[in-house]
Amino acid sequence: MYYILMIIGAVLVNNIILAQFLGICPFLGVSNKISTAVGMGAAVVFVMTLATMVTSIINIYLLIPFNILFLQTIVFILVIAALVQMVEIILKKISPPLYQALGIFLPLITTNCAVLGVAILVTQKFPTSIFDSVIYTISIAVGFTLAIVIFAGIREQMDTVDIPKGMQGVPIALITAGILSLAFMGFAGLV
Amino acid sequence: MNKIKILTNGFIKENPTLVLVLGTCPSLAVTTSIFNALGMGMATTFVLLMSNALISLLKNVIPDKVRIPSYILVIATFVSIVDLVIQGFVPALSASLGIFIPLIVVNCIVLGRAEAFASKNTVFDSMLDGIGMGIGFTIAITIIAFFRELLGSGTLFGQTIIPFDGILIFVLAPGAFIVFGFTIAAVRWLQNRNK
Numbered sequence: 420m421y422y423i424l425m426i427i428g429a430v431l432v433n434n435i436i437l438a439q440f441l442g443i444c445p446f447l448g449v450s451n452k453i454s455t456a457v458g459m460g461a462a463v464v465f466v467m468t469l470a471t472m473v474t475s476i477i478n479i480y481l482l483i484p485f486n487i488l489f490l491q492t493i494v495f496i497l498v499i500a501a502l503v504q505m506v507e508i509i510l511k512k513i514s515p516p517l518y519q520a521l522g523i524f525l526p527l528i529t530t531n532c533a534v535l536g537v538a539i540l541v542t543q544k545f546p547t548s549i550f551d552s553v554i555y556t557i558s559i560a561v562g563f564t565l566a567i568v569i570f571a572g573i574r575e576q577m578d579t580v581d582i583p584k585g586m587q588g589v590p591i592a593l594i595t596a597g598i599l600s601l602a603f604m605g606f607a608g609l610v
Numbered sequence: 611m612n613k614i615k616i617l618t619n620g621f622i623k624e625n626p627t628l629v630l631v632l633g634t635c636p637s638l639a640v641t642t643s644i645f646n647a648l649g650m651g652m653a654t655t656f657v658l659l660m661s662n663a664l665i666s667l668l669k670n671v672i673p674d675k676v677r678i679p680s681y682i683l684v685i686a687t688f689v690s691i692v693d694l695v696i697q698g699f700v701p702a703l704s705a706s707l708g709i710f711i712p713l714i715v716v717n718c719i720v721l722g723r724a725e726a727f728a729s730k731n732t733v734f735d736s737m738l739d740g741i742g743m744g745i746g747f748t749i750a751i752t753i754i755a756f757f758r759e760l761l762g763s764g765t766l767f768g769q770t771i772i773p774f775d776g777i778l779i780f781v782l783a784p785g786a787f788i789v790f791g792f793t794i795a796a797v798r799w800l801q802n803r804n805k
Contacts, residue, residue, distance in 0.1 A: 489694060497682070532716040
């Protein structure tokens with residue numbers, strides 16, 4: 420029950436994009452088509468889970484015992500950048516089809532604030548449990564995918580609509596995101 | 611004249627937030643009050659100034675292939691400094707900005723200026739560019755925060771301006787998206803009108 424509530428909370432109630440404002444850049448940047456949005460979502464699920472697993476291990480077994488938490492930001496961003504590079508090289512070698520599908524999204528993810536943000540959030544929320552951290556991260560990443568895919572669906576429809584000149588592009592996308600976020604607020608109080 | 615142009619470039623013409631639409635996450639998250647927005651703006655300006663200066667200084671030493679990780683390391687160092695300073699001297703700001711202070715590391719504006727400007731220009735020009743972009747970012751998020759705080763709770767800097775309960779939605783997440791969207795639209799309208 421504890422985990423079910425945690426998952427619902429992370430996917431719907433505290434959606435990472437629509438309620439916590441992390442990962443807005445890819446949300447606006449790669450949401451023109453549903454297919455690319457799905458690809459980005461899959462890449463984020465993969466990288467975010469891996470990154471949090473590694474950073475929470477580092478946090479629990481290195482940073483806390485040696486009392487060097489002030490290095491957290493530097494260590495985490497370097498680990499994530501190195502990890503993304505490594506994933507890219509390994510995928511290229513082992514599974515070319517998967518690399519074809521996720522490849523172009525991987526470099527974008529290094530500068531995605533959602534990955535670093537979640538790595539830091541998780542160390543505050545679950546400072547001692549790696550298992551809880553990973554489950555929580557997977558649900559956050561699923562929430563990210565859900566939001567970006569829904570948003571891409573709306574934007575595909577919007578291509579056919581006549582929008583005033585000044586509102587075209589980013590402004591109308593942001594206002595749409597605002598209305599979507601309003602809809603997600605309906606889930607508040609569910610958990 | 612040229613130096614002034616470098617400095618003011620980021621204010622309006624190439625405003626990083628409202629024209630280039632970079633660094634959107636903090637623009638949405640910390641704009642619930644003007645106090646938070648100014649704090650965030652100053653922290654980011656400091657990081658931009660210092661990282662631009664140092665990267666410009668090191669531009670001939672850093673090998674081309676590892677430049678992005680090197681830039682990130684430089685930026686992360688200054689962000690950690692800012693984080694510790696804010697925790698030490700302004701704990702209230704640290705509590706309300708929370709996770710978004712360490713996230714200055716992945717603010718695309720900082721890395722973007724390092725790559726696009728500091729790696730090609732002199733130290734002094736890079737510092738001017740850093741300050742200009744930082745001020746542009748601060749102006750943009752302060753405008754957003756102004757409307758969100760005024761409409762959301764009827765206050766400015768915590769002082770009551772309009773005595774009413776406030777439209778709650780502007781303080782919550784949807785208000786951030788909507789105000790940001792309309793602000794960008796307004797800036798575009800003004801720019802097109804001046805042409």
